[in-house]
Amino acid sequence: MDTIFALSSGAPPAAIAVVRISGPQAGDALTRLCGKLPRPREAKLASLRAADGSLLDQALVLWFPGPKSETGEDCAELQLHGGRAIVDAIYSELSKVNGLRLAEPGEFTRRAFANGQIDLLQVEGLADLVSAETELQRRAALGMAGGRLSRQVDAWQERLLTLSAQVEAALDFEDEGDVADLGVDFAAGVSALAGELREALAAPSAEVLREGYRVALAGPPNAGKSTLFNVLVERTAAIVTPIAGTTRDVLERSVALAGVPFTFVDMAGLRGATADPIEELGIARARAEIGAADCVLWLGPEGEGPAGAWEIEARYDLADHVLKRAPVQCVSAVTGFGIDALKDALIEKATAEMPKPGELALVRRQRELIQAAANALSEVASLRDPLVFAEHLRTARTAFDRLTGRAATEDMLDALFGRFCIGK
C-alpha cells in the first residue's frame, strides 16, 4: 500500500499550509523530516529538514498512529508556513522517499471509507460540507457528515436483522411444522419499520439545498424579466433592451438571500409565433426551465402563466404597466419598489420548502434506496410464504447496505446468527 501525501488546505500563498501524509510510511516520512516522532495526537513545534540537513521550515507537526486516525492508517500532519516555495520544498522532499506519492483526489476520504472509519453517507455529507456556501447547506451537510443518517440506517438495519432472524428461525423449524405463524409481533414489526421508512421519505430533497431553490422568471417578451433578474441576483448579468425578444438563452445565477441558497433563472419571453428560429429554440428551453423550477414568477397577463406561478405586477413605476387584480407582489426593478418584499416572500417560501436546520434531507440515491427497502417491506404484509418473506427482507437489507456502502453479507449473517440464540 502506497503512502500518500497532499496539501489539504487551500492554494498557497496562505497563512498556513496543511500537508497530510497517510499510509504505512507516514511515520518514517515524519521522522525523516523532523528527527523523531512527536507524541501521538499532540501538536509539536519542529524544525523540518531536508535529507542534507538544510532547514525547510519551522512547523507544527502532529502524529496520529492508526487505526485511531482519520483514514484509519498511520497519519502525519504538517502545519507549514503557507508559502508556495515551502510547500514545493516539502513535496519534493517527500517524493524522494520510496513508496510515497502525491494523493489522488479524494484519496484520503476513500481510504477512510475503505478502512471503515466512515460510511458512504458520511462521505456524501463531507463532500457537501466542503462545497457548502450557505448557512443552510453547512448545517445540513454537517449533520450528514457527522453520521446522522448513518446512525438512523444502522438502527433500521438492526431491527431488520432481528426480524430476519425470526424468519430464518421459523424456516429452520419448518419440518417440525412450526412455520405457520410468525406471530403478530413479527407482522407489526415489519409494518412499523415500513411505516418509518415511508415517513423518512417525506424528508425534503437535498438537491434543492445543493443547487439552490430555483426561481424562474417567466412572461412574454419585454415584460421586464431580465431587469428584475439582474436586481435579484445583484449584478448586471442579463442584457436588457427595449427590444422584445432580447433574451434567447437560459441564464442562471446563484445567490444567497438571508443564508438561503437561490438559483434565479432568466429566459426568453414566451410568445406563440415567432419567425426567428433562435428565439423559437429559446422558448422551448424556457418551457423546460419553467417545469424544473421550484417557483415561477409570472410577469405576463394575469392568469396566463403556468399553474402555481406567482403573479408579479412588474414595471410598477410605469403608468402603462400590466395591471393585475390579485398580484402576489408589485415591483419596479428600476425604482426598487417592492423588491425587498419580493425577496422576503421568496425567502419565506423557500425556507418552508427546504430542509430545516437539523432536519434530514435526502439525495436521490438515498431516497431511491430507502424507497426500495420500504417497498420490499410493505409487500411482506400480503405474503404467506416465509421463504418469500426472507427474500423480501434480504432485499431491504441489501438496500440499507448499499446506503451505507457496506456490502458484506458475511458480516450480516454473523450479526444475524451471533446475536439471536435459537437453541440449536
Ligand SMILES: Nc1nc2c(ncn2[C@@H]2O[C@H](COP(=O)(O)OP(=O)(O)OP(=O)(O)O)[C@@H](O)[C@H]2O)c(=O)[nH]1
Ligand atoms: N420603467 C421601468 N422599466 C423597466 C422595468 N423593468 C424593465 N424595464 C424596461 O423594459 C424593457 C424590457 O426589459 P427586459 O428586462 O429586457 O425585458 P425581458 O422580459 O427580459 O424581455 P425579453 O428578454 O425580450 O423577453 C427595457 O427597456 C427595460 O429597461 C421597470 O421596473 N421599470
Ligand SMILES: [Mg+2]
Ligand atoms: Mg430578457
